[in-house]
Amino acid sequence: MRRRNFIKAAGAAGVSALVAGCSAEPVDDGGDSASNESTEGTETGTTTGTPSGSATLRVATYTSFVDAPSSSPGPWIKEQFESEFDATLEWQTPENEINYFIERAAQGVDIESDAYVGLDTNMLIRVDENVDGELFASVDSGAVEGRDAVKSGLEFDPQERAVPYDTGYISLVYNENQATAPETFDGLLRPEFEGDLLAQDPQSSATGQAFLLHTIKAKGEDGYLDYWSQLQDNGVRVLGKWEDAYAAYSNGEAPMVVSYSTDQVFANAEGEDLSEHQIRFLNGEAYANPEGMARFADAPSPDLANQFLSFMLRPEVQAEIAVRNVAFPAISDAPLPEDFAQYAKEPETPVTFTYEELQGNLSEWTDAWAQQFASN
Incomplete structure (x- = not known):
């Protein structure tokens, strides 16, 4: 997908520099704005x-x-x-x-x-x-x-x-040398994972939007805002776009990041340590x-x-x-x-919202998330 030019060009050592000098072409746009x-x-x-x-x-x-x-x-x-x-x-x-x-x-x-x-x-x-x-x-x-x-x-x-x-499938990528990612959405709320997760803003990121939609699938329209409130209480960091969050992850700022289940394809091609690129499908699912x-x-x-x-x-x-x-x-x-x-990992259960389910709801869901997240 579109983030590939970021990873390949940056490499493990140059991620921060590339993010600082990104051009106007967003790597993780995907029509997500x-x-x-x-x-x-x-x-x-x-x-x-x-x-x-x-x-x-x-x-x-x-x-x-x-x-x-x-x-x-x-x-x-x-x-x-x-x-x-x-x-x-x-x-x-x-x-x-x-x-x-x-x-x-x-x-x-x-x-x-x-x-x-x-x-x-x-x-x-x-x-x-x-x-x-x-x-x-x-x-x-x-x-x-x-x-x-x-x-x-x-x-x-x-x-x-x-x-x-x-x-593509949106999943967690984690460094097993620093933490073992939980297997469920509820697991992310446990005290031992406080401050461990990096995510993206669903208003400006395709991966962030997909992760938000996955939480709505998991918790329902009536429960996803409460779930995000609990994530905030447990120290989730929401950055701008995918490249911002992945740069922070690559720099060791947190052991888990919302990303793509093909992450090991990049890591293997670059000869990186795969223990730093483990994939977790929460609830055995990934958003397609x-x-x-x-x-x-x-x-x-x-x-x-x-x-x-x-x-x-x-x-x-x-x-x-x-x-x-x-x-x-x-x-x-x-x-x-x-x-x-x-190395490309595929979930046992892909999930997604249909056109009919998103039409008329996506903006409302995202706006409600933004309003709550900013007020907490």
């Missing part, structure tokens, strides 16, 4: 070089999918797609991501892109609340080969516009954050866009995306490398 900022400006990060006479497929995505300092799926996908299809794949990375297209649609400006890679449930809700009409087209499984192979548990769009292509792709309703090249979606669902392409994006594939038969399969 609740604000609808103005999206004036032009699209940036576009790959150029269209051969004369060939078709052009324009695909929008988030920046690190294309040019993270570690590894990114984008360049590999472009090379493989162009080697097979008589077309040039042109990546587009607008600074404000999906908000850029929401603003264009609101202004009645033509959408000159064919597809979008990197959608999540919250983004779709934002689209549907702010766009009068269709921004994305529903995907006909007959037009997109491999559509039916996507794991049913990852589906998050009731209108069948977004096609999942990978997913699938990412999806969709074709714009007014795509200039709809047939080519469908071919691209089909290409992205091929088992060998799914495996490559999973490794380069450090996430789990959306299909069951992707041929993952042995080391990735060994």
Whole structure:
């Protein structure tokens, strides 16, 4: 997922320095900001070089999918797609991501892109609340080969516009040399874990929002605020974004941090001590954050866009995306490398809220959390 460029570039010793010098591109954004900022400006990060006479497929995505300092799926996908299809794949990375297209649609400006890679449930809700009409087209499984192979548990769009292509799971990462993480949410409240947990602000972080939603799943709408009050009493530290919390964890400020269950993939690749990168699924669960792709309703090249979606669902392409994006594939038969399969931990029970459950509730839940957390 998007935090990979932070870990790989920072390394164990350089985490703090990188956080201090982060650019405007958030590593842990994932559409997690609740604000609808103005999206004036032009699209940036576009790959150029269209051969004369060939078709052009324009695909929008988030920046690190294309040019993270570690590894990114984008360049590999472009090379493989162009080697097979008589077309040039042109990546587009607008600074404000999906908000850029929401603003264009609101202004009645033509959408000159064919597809979008990197959608999540919250983004779709934002689209549907702010766009009068269709921004994305529903995907006909007959037009997109491999559509039916996507794991049913990852589906998050009731209108069948977004096609999942990978997913991440939010879990605890802990240093077993300093503490043994509890097995349950209630365990985090025990006195021996006072001050041991680092989390993220759900108003500005995808991981923080996922952890908040997991606590709502575990404690219910009527109980999650009381649970967070008890977490505060036990010294939980809530920092801004994922990179802030992970930097504090890497610097030894606390033995547990809310992060991703693929953490050992990074640690193994960097030769780090895996005892400092243990994974805990509270209550045997982890919150799933699938990412999806969709074709714009007014795509200039709809047939080519469908071919691209089909290409992205091929088992060998799914495996490559999973490794380069450090996430789990959306299909069951992707041929993952042995080391990735060994170190990427998958929960016994993934949990998530549906589109219908989040629509109209997410902002209310988050605002109530923020109000209480600030007052305590």
